[in-house]
Amino acid sequence: MRHIVSILLENESGALSRVSGLFSARGYNIESLTVAPTEDASLSRMTIVTTGSDDVIEQITKQLNKLVDVVKVVDLSEAPHIERELMLIKVRATGKDREEMKRMADIFRGRIIDVTESTYTIELTGSGDKLDAFIEALDRAAILETVRTGASGIARGERVLKV
Amino acid sequence: MPSAARLTKVGADRNLHSFRQIFNHFAKPEQRELGMEITGAEIVVKCLQAEGVEYVFGYPGGAVLFIYDELFKQDKIKHVLVRHEQGAAHAADGYSRSSQKTGVCLVTSGPGVTNAVTGIATAYMDSIPMVVLTGQVPTPAIGQDAFQEVDAVGITRPCVKHNFLVKDVKDLAPTIKKAFFLARSGRPGPVLVDIPKDVTTAKCEFLYPDVVPMRSYNPVTKGHPGQVKKAAQLLMEAQRPMIYAGGGVVLADAAAGLVRLAKLVGFPVTNTLMGLGAYPGTDAQFLGMLGMHGTYEANMAMQHCDVLLAVGARFDDRVIGNPAHFGSVPRKIIHVDIDPSSISKRVKVDVPIVGNVADVLDELIRQLEPLVSRIDQKALKSWWAQIELWKARDCLRYDRASPIIKPQFVIEKLYEVTKGDAFVTSDVGQHQMWAAQFYKFAKPRRWINSGGLGTMGFGLPAAMGVQLANPGATVVCVTGEASFMMCTQELSTCRQYRLPIKIVNLNNRYMGMVRQWQQFFHGNRYSESYMDALPDFVKLAEAYGHIGMRIEKPAEVEPALREAFKRTDDLVLLDFLTDQTENVYPMVPGGKGMSEMILAEEL
Numbered sequence: 231m232r233h234i235v236s237i238l239l240e241n242e243s244g245a246l247s248r249v250s251g252l253f254s255a256r257g258y259n260i261e262s263l264t265v266a267p268t269e270d271a272s273l274s275r276m277t278i279v280t281t282g283s284d285d286v287i288e289q290i291t292k293q294l295n296k297l298v299d300v301v302k303v304v305d306l307s308e309a310p311h312i313e314r315e316l317m318l319i320k321v322r323a324t325g326k327d328r329e330e331m332k333r334m335a336d337i338f339r340g341r342i343i344d345v346t347e348s349t350y351t352i353e354l355t356g357s358g359d360k361l362d363a364f365i366e367a368l369d370r371a372a373i374l375e376t377v378r379t380g381a382s383g384i385a386r387g388e389r390v391l392k393v
Numbered sequence: 394m395p396s397a398a399r400l401t402k403v404g405a406d407r408n409l410h411s412f413r414q415i416f417n418h419f420a421k422p423e424q425r426e427l428g429m430e431i432t433g434a435e436i437v438v439k440c441l442q443a444e445g446v447e448y449v450f451g452y453p454g455g456a457v458l459f460i461y462d463e464l465f466k467q468d469k470i471k472h473v474l475v476r477h478e479q480g481a482a483h484a485a486d487g488y489s490r491s492s493q494k495t496g497v498c499l500v501t502s503g504p505g506v507t508n509a510v511t512g513i514a515t516a517y518m519d520s521i522p523m524v525v526l527t528g529q530v531p532t533p534a535i536g537q538d539a540f541q542e543v544d545a546v547g548i549t550r551p552c553v554k555h556n557f558l559v560k561d562v563k564d565l566a567p568t569i570k571k572a573f574f575l576a577r578s579g580r581p582g583p584v585l586v587d588i589p590k591d592v593t594t595a596k597c598e599f600l601y602p603d604v605v606p607m608r609s610y611n612p613v614t615k616g617h618p619g620q621v622k623k624a625a626q627l628l629m630e631a632q633r634p635m636i637y638a639g640g641g642v643v644l645a646d647a648a649a650g651l652v653r654l655a656k657l658v659g660f661p662v663t664n665t666l667m668g669l670g671a672y673p674g675t676d677a678q679f680l681g682m683l684g685m686h687g688t689y690e691a692n693m694a695m696q697h698c699d700v701l702l703a704v705g706a707r708f709d710d711r712v713i714g715n716p717a718h719f720g721s722v723p724r725k726i727i728h729v730d731i732d733p734s735s736i737s738k739r740v741k742v743d744v745p746i747v748g749n750v751a752d753v754l755d756e757l758i759r760q761l762e763p764l765v766s767r768i769d770q771k772a773l774k775s776w777w778a779q780i781e782l783w784k785a786r787d788c789l790r791y792d793r794a795s796p797i798i799k800p801q802f803v804i805e806k807l808y809e810v811t812k813g814d815a816f817v818t819s820d821v822g823q824h825q826m827w828a829a830q831f832y833k834f835a836k837p838r839r840w841i842n843s844g845g846l847g848t849m850g851f852g853l854p855a856a857m858g859v860q861l862a863n864p865g866a867t868v869v870c871v872t873g874e875a876s877f878m879m880c881t882q883e884l885s886t887c888r889q890y891r892l893p894i895k896i897v898n899l900n901n902r903y904m905g906m907v908r909q910w911q912q913f914f915h916g917n918r919y920s921e922s923y924m925d926a927l928p929d930f931v932k933l934a935e936a937y938g939h940i941g942m943r944i945e946k947p948a949e950v951e952p953a954l955r956e957a958f959k960r961t962d963d964l965v966l967l968d969f970l971t972d973q974t975e976n977v978y979p980m981v982p983g984g985k986g987m988s989e990m991i992l993a994e995e996l
């Protein structure tokens with residue numbers, strides 16, 4: 231099962247490698263990992279998308295909690311939550327495709343953030359599925375480059391992950 | 394002495410000057426040096442002094458020379474110069490295991506660190522508190538492939554509880570404080586502090602805090618009372634109860650609680666290899682060690698019990714064998730451990746209790762006391778009758794009439810001659826298992842071995858730490874010739890510090906445990922397990938300035954031991970030429986269930 235795990239950890243050098251090292255040493259999967267400091271610069275917020283049986287996910291949360299730099303861990307998938315990912319995608323936009331590309335970006339609520347005579351760079355946010363769908367909708371040959379951040383997640387409603 | 398937390402508060406709403414005055418006024422002299430700047434090297438030594446460190450086990454080198462210079466200038470902390478950094482780590486580890494103190498080791502950058510890694514990993518696997526200080530190249534040189542540079546924090550990350558690289562001298566004292574706190578609190582473990590050379594020369598004021606707040610680290614102590622209640626009820630309903638206690642009981646100094654609990658309920662008790670001594674080995678309720686080389690009765694009772702109380706143990710592969718086989722018999726499991734990640738890792742449990750083992754046992758006893766009349770005595774009696782039948786198999790039987798020295802006989806005599814009161818360290822192999830089976834440990838912290846990592850070479854350097862932590866005590870290192878040669882150089886350290894360790898070398902000229910596996914599982918093909926060209930161990934001991942004895946006949950065993958233990962001031966190496974073909978029984982082959990033992994008579 232796919233799980234999205236949120237981690238609040240000390241913004242210390244090496245904290246990231248403690249987490250990634252834990253995953254590789256114990257053979258857990260990482261589908262994606264994002265991390266950045268929070269509004270409190272001494273803390274980082276990390277989102278890891280992983281897969282595993284319930285037993286494995288239980289071990290993952292316990293092992294993460296055991297890391298001295300980790301302040302809090304939440305498995306967001308246990309309750310309603312929102313997931314967003316950002317993609318930047320550079321596409322060929324020439325001739326009649328140029329108009330078509332703009333139309334596709336609009337349909338997916340993407341924004342064109344850089345333009346050359348022959349290319350567009352489109353910014354798109356949404357769930358991973360939406361980003362996948364956008365890629366699917368384009369002609370493969372038109373895609374020059376994609377970069378995705380991996381998912382960030384937050385709980386719905388009043389639940390917060392804070393110290 | 395007010396707490397640092399209070400001081401910090403006071404300091405926070407006044408100016409730094411008055412904070413200094415307050416601190417200087419209250420703090421012990423070794424904890425402050427405010428208004429005056431001292432070097433990082435001085436700070437390191439002052440921190441160790443403030444921690445009450447008696448011994449530092451170490452080996453010098455370029456990156457730590459300023460620290461060594463400060464050690465030279467004082468006489469509170471004694472430095473023990475080992476002959477290889479692996480020995481420093483094992484000695485610090487043995488010091489911790491045999492006392493309630495935290496061993497410290499100090500090594501230089503690069504090869505100093507890499508040599509110590511085996512010892513650090515050994516301590517990590519057995520949850521031993523230890524602080525490792527490592528030198529590092531100067532901060533501007535980090536990442537430049539400087540001479541003797543290794544990424545110490547990176548190399549050791551998977552085998553420490555936590556580690557730090559100190560980049561600013563101002564962080565040095567709080568970091569060392571954190572290191573000691575982390576090492577011994579919660580589930581203990583080694584903590585490494587990597588100190589670049591320029592940090593040892595940089596200066597700042599010295600203040601050793603009493604506590605360092607860490608919002609990300611709050612180990613639990615008390616177990617959940619509701620869970621303890623459930624456990625108590627479950628135990629009272631048991632028909633075939635069993636208590637399975639591991640190294641966590643030793644680490645938490647909870648042996649007395651375990652004994653009280655067992656006596657209160659009258660249930661059978663087994664100990665893991667790491668737990669030996671947590672329950673007295675001669676007690677009638679003790680079934681011996683369980684696991685791969687556990688006794689028949691302990692393994693059978695573990696497999697067939699209906700309520701299992703697991704305390705400070707982790708159901709590892711050397712204990713329960715195949716978890717699916719173990720799970721094929723229905724039973725209720727109560728699991729007490731300080732580390733939540735140890736619970737339901739290999740075996741699903743019914744009543745998890747996260748907490749300090751000592752606290753939880755006290756609470757459990759308190760809750761059980763009014764309930765014990767509910768124990769089904771009839772069922773318990775027939776359970777004990779069943780256990781007696783298992784015991785009657787006499788699974789540790791061996792040929793006592795053998796004209797060749799049997800290794801088991803040596804350990805039995807060792808037990809008799811030392812009256813069961815020695816500290817016994819061991820290396821890894823058959824000799825380790827025989828020591829565990831035949832030396833009946835009466836007290837915790839007397840049996841010192843590398844259970845988790847299984848590190849050959851551990852025994853002798855660990856014994857040095859044990860002897861220094863317990864001056865005047867009888868310390869024995871039970872070893873095999875192959876293991877012993879992995880850290881033989883420490884005989885020189887033993888000479889320098891006059892450590893009167895007794896080394897019992899069960900010399901079978903084979904890597905016996907490897908040979909045994911090859912005999913059982915590889916068609917008697919003894920691939921590279923014969924030790925050719927062994928040294929003359931008697932001369933070897935003598936070369937280092939010690940006494941060596943060779944014992945070749947069973948009748949000589951006891952007199953030799955008596956003679957050796959009479960020499961309370963000398964290190965004596967006893968080289969017993971033992972039966973080359975002897976095997977450790979019972980044995981649960983890898984991947985099998987714990988009731989699927991090979992017994993001696995079956996081969």
Ligand SMILES: Cc1ncc(C[n+]2csc(CCOP(=O)(O)OP(=O)(O)O)c2C)c(N)n1
Nearest residue numbers: 822823824847849873874875876904905906
């Ligand atoms: C450092 C290390 N290398 C290899 C092993 C694998 N190993 C386990 S037991 C053993 C043989 C030990 O032989 P010896 O010390 O003579 O003890 P015996 O089994 O004969 O009592 C070996 C090689 C190990 N445990 N540790």
